[in-house]
Amino acid sequence: MQPLYDISDIAPLFRAAFAAAVVGVIHAIISAVESPRTDSATLEEIPMLTTDWHLHTRNSCDCREGAVPITMAGTVADIEAAGIRDYGITDHLHTPYNLPDIADSRREFDCLPPASHRHFGIEVSSVSHWELEEIATGRYAAPVYGLRDGGPANAAPAIGLTTEDIAHYGIEYVVGGTHWPLYVPLERQAVIRDYHRQNLFLACHPLVTIVAHPWWWMGHWQEADGAYRTDPWFDDFRRIPPSMHDEFAAAAREHGKAVEINLHAMLLNQQYPAAFKRHYCEYLAGLQAAGVPLSLGSDHHAQHHRYAEYEGLTHQDQHRPSAFDTAVAMLADVGIYDRDLWRLPGS
Numbered sequence: 001m002q003p004l005y006d007i008s009d010i011a012p013l014f015r016a017a018f019a020a021a022v023v024g025v026i027h028a029i030i031s032a033v034e035s036p037r038t039d040s041a042t043l044e045e046i047p048m049l050t051t052d053w054h055l056h057t058r059n060s061c062d063c064r065e066g067a068v069p070i071t072m073a074g075t076v077a078d079i080e081a082a083g084i085r086d087y088g089i090t091d092h093l094h095t096p097y098n099l100p101d102i103a104d105s106r107r108e109f110d111c112l113p114p115a116s117h118r119h120f121g122i123e124v125s126s127v128s129h130w131e132l133e134e135i136a137t138g139r140y141a142a143p144v145y146g147l148r149d150g151g152p153a154n155a156a157p158a159i160g161l162t163t164e165d166i167a168h169y170g171i172e173y174v175v176g177g178t179h180w181p182l183y184v185p186l187e188r189q190a191v192i193r194d195y196h197r198q199n200l201f202l203a204c205h206p207l208v209t210i211v212a213h214p215w216w217w218m219g220h221w222q223e224a225d226g227a228y229r230t231d232p233w234f235d236d237f238r239r240i241p242p243s244m245h246d247e248f249a250a251a252a253r254e255h256g257k258a259v260e261i262n263l264h265a266m267l268l269n270q271q272y273p274a275a276f277k278r279h280y281c282e283y284l285a286g287l288q289a290a291g292v293p294l295s296l297g298s299d300h301h302a303q304h305h306r307y308a309e310y311e312g313l314t315h316q317d318q319h320r321p322s323a324f325d326t327a328v329a330m331l332a333d334v335g336i337y338d339r340d341l342w343r344l345p346g347s
């Protein structure tokens, strides 16, 4: 086939201009192709976490007794100094007994200067219908953590938050977590089945935005030195059947929920074995690969630590959340990066 033109026939000056134009086009193509790579390389060289959708202020029931005297304004200043650009406050609500804490939190939040990157959320627990009804009778003096004994095994799960509460307190998103077994025997298989059941309940609940810290455990089976080494899944996270993870991922994806990467309660929890945490990160990567958005939550408790610090590890540079660098590296190892994480729509 005859070429449209032959460059050897073109006058030398025109040929030079043509060659320069070709080089320019090639440069443009190369820089267009390379610039995303340069951006991601920069992000990976300076890994930072920029969101935090799960943290507790001094109004949360589990913060009131703590040793760090810090207001919500102080907590917020620490968060922003650590480089977090989008975040929300999520104090605890186990049952309606905790609503005065949420009212206090909302009042203090409203005293902060308005900012579009700061949000008012809440962390609810999976509790039982049985305890909500019991507490509503007014017969219990101070059911701060609901009623953790006495209910029917495998009680129907519930959350203590209503659509009216969400409107009344201006709650922008709801983090929902499994925090305890619902009256089943403290036996490995029973607890695994019950936690899976509660995680699925939260993943399907219309008021829940983010399922918090799946497979977090506290209490029974803790050893004298504070560590967890055996049941219910700390000797080997793979004891939980993969079919449960598949079912949970499908429920979260189909109901449009995010699932949380929790720093202090899971990845940085010094009471959990390192091997467990490695497998847990692989589990999170599996959720991401299954199309589930992952959100980041420090689970900071304002009265127990300064932000981004934990036992034995404090700020080395006030602009770098040093305790979080460990988590960033753990996540990068399984292919999870800040740029891919969930953000509150519109933030």
Ligand SMILES: [Zn+2]
Binding pocket: 123, 177, 179, 212, 213
């Ligand atoms: Zn929680």
Ligand SMILES: [Zn+2]
Binding pocket: 054, 055, 056, 123, 299
């Ligand atoms: Zn929490």
